[in-house]
Amino acid sequence: MILPGVERPGVEAFARRKREGTPIVMATAYDFATARLVDAAGLDAILVGDSLGMVVLGHDDTLSVTVDDIVHHARAVRRAATHTMMIADMPALSYESPEQAVANARRLLEEGGADAIKLEGGMRMATTVRTLVAAGIPVQGHIGLTPQQVRALGGWRVQGRTAEDATLILADARALEEAGCFSIVIECVPALVAAHVTSSLQIPTIGIGAGPDTSGQVLVLHDLLGLTPDPLPRFVKRFADMTTVAIDALTRYREEVLTRAYPAAEHVYDMQEAEWRRFLHQSSDGGTPMNRDELKGKGEQLKGRAKQAVGDLTNDEQMRNEGAADEVRGEVQEGFGRARRKIGEKVEEIGERLKD
Numbered sequence: 001m002i003l004p005g006v007e008r009p010g011v012e013a014f015a016r017r018k019r020e021g022t023p024i025v026m027a028t029a030y031d032f033a034t035a036r037l038v039d040a041a042g043l044d045a046i047l048v049g050d051s052l053g054m055v056v057l058g059h060d061d062t063l064s065v066t067v068d069d070i071v072h073h074a075r076a077v078r079r080a081a082t083h084t085m086m087i088a089d090m091p092a093l094s095y096e097s098p099e100q101a102v103a104n105a106r107r108l109l110e111e112g113g114a115d116a117i118k119l120e121g122g123m124r125m126a127t128t129v130r131t132l133v134a135a136g137i138p139v140q141g142h143i144g145l146t147p148q149q150v151r152a153l154g155g156w157r158v159q160g161r162t163a164e165d166a167t168l169i170l171a172d173a174r175a176l177e178e179a180g181c182f183s184i185v186i187e188c189v190p191a192l193v194a195a196h197v198t199s200s201l202q203i204p205t206i207g208i209g210a211g212p213d214t215s216g217q218v219l220v221l222h223d224l225l226g227l228t229p230d231p232l233p234r235f236v237k238r239f240a241d242m243t244t245v246a247i248d249a250l251t252r253y254r255e256e257v258l259t260r261a262y263p264a265a266e267h268v269y270d271m272q273e274a275e276w277r278r279f280l281h282q283s284s285d286g287g288t289p290m291n292r293d294e295l296k297g298k299g300e301q302l303k304g305r306a307k308q309a310v311g312d313l314t315n316d317e318q319m320r321n322e323g324a325a326d327e328v329r330g331e332v333q334e335g336f337g338r339a340r341r342k343i344g345e346k347v348e349e350i351g352e353r354l355k356d
C-alpha cells in the first residue's frame with residue numbers, strides 16, 4: 001500500500017542514525033488511533049508487534065497471533081503512519097521455512113503496507129533472512145528474550161547472563177548481520193552484553209530491556225502510556241498514567257448520563273419551531289400535541305429527579321438541591337408551554353367559529 005506523495009524514512013535511515021550516533025526511537029502501535037499519536041510525536045518507526053496478542057487481544061502470550069491479524073492491524077496503522085516507518089512482526093509459525101517466510105512477509109508488505117518485517121531468532125534464522133533479503137524484503141532481527149519461544153526459554157526471563165549465553169547472543173547477532181538484517185531488536189539482556197553486541201556490529205541494535213547503549217529503544221505503547229496493569233517488567237518506564245485518566249473520564253461520563261447532565265444544550269441538535277410543529281401535526285392523532293417548552297420542561301423534571309435520586313444514594317446534599325431546583329424549573333417551563341398550547345387552541349377555536 002503505497003501512499004502517494006508521502007516521503008517516509010526507510011531502512012537506510014536506521015544505518016544513518018547509527019553512523020551519526022543519534023538514538024532511534026520506536027514504539028508499537030496496533031490501530032489507527034494510537035498510530036496517529038506515535039506519528040504525531042515524531043518517533044522513527046512503529047512496530048506492529050505480535051505483542052498485539054497480549055496487549056490488545058488479551059492472550060497470555062503472543063503465540064496465537066496470525067498473519068491475518070497482523071495484516072488487519074497493520075492496514076489500520078498504515079493509514080495513520082504517514083511519516084513514520086512501519087515494521088510488521090512475523091507471527092509464530094509463519095516462517096517455518098524460507099519459502100513460507102517469503103510468502104507471508106509479502107502479505108505483510110503488500111496487504112498490510114509494512115516497510116519491513118521483523119522475525120525472532122538468531123543463527124537458526126540466517127538462511128531464512130538471506131532468502132527474504134534476496135527477495136527484496138527488509139528484515140529486522142530479534143534476539144535475546146524472544147517471546148515466541150517463551151515456553152522453550154522457561155518463561156519471561158533475562159537472557160545472556162552467563163558468559164556462555166552472552167557468547168551465543170553475540171553469535172546470533174553476527175549471524176543476522178551477515179545474513180542481511182538492517183537492524184536487530186535485543187530484548188531483556190544485561191546492558192553490558194547489549195552494549196558489546198552493539199559495538200561489534202555495523203547495523204543498529206534496538207534495545208528493549210537492554211540498557212542505554214544500544215542504537216535505539218523500542219517499547220510497547222500501552223506499557224509506556226500506563227495502559228497495562230502491574231506487574232510490569234523492570235525495564236518499562238511509564239511515561240503517563242492513562243489508566244487513571246481513562247477511568248476518571250468514564251466515571252464522569254457514567255455519572256453525567258445518570259444525572260442527565262450529559263448531553264447538555266451544547267451537545268444537542270435543534271430544529272426550526274415551524275418544522276417541529278409541522279412534524280407534530282403530521283404525526284398527531286387529533287389532539288394538539290405538546291410544544292417544545294412542555295417537552296423540555298418534562299425533560300428537565302426527569303433530570304432533576306434523577307439527580308435527587310443519585311444525591312440520596314450518595315448522600316450528596318448539593319446534588320439533591322440541584323436536582324430539586326431542576327425539577328422546579330422543569331415544572332415552570334412545562335406550565336408555560338401548557339399555557340401557550342391552551343392559548344393556541346383557543347385562538348384556533350375562535351378562528352373556526354369565525355369561519356362558520
Ligand code: KIV
Pocket residue numbers: 028047048049050051052089142185187208218220
Ligand atoms: O511484539 C512486540 O511488541 C515486540 C517488541 C517487544 C520488540 O516484539
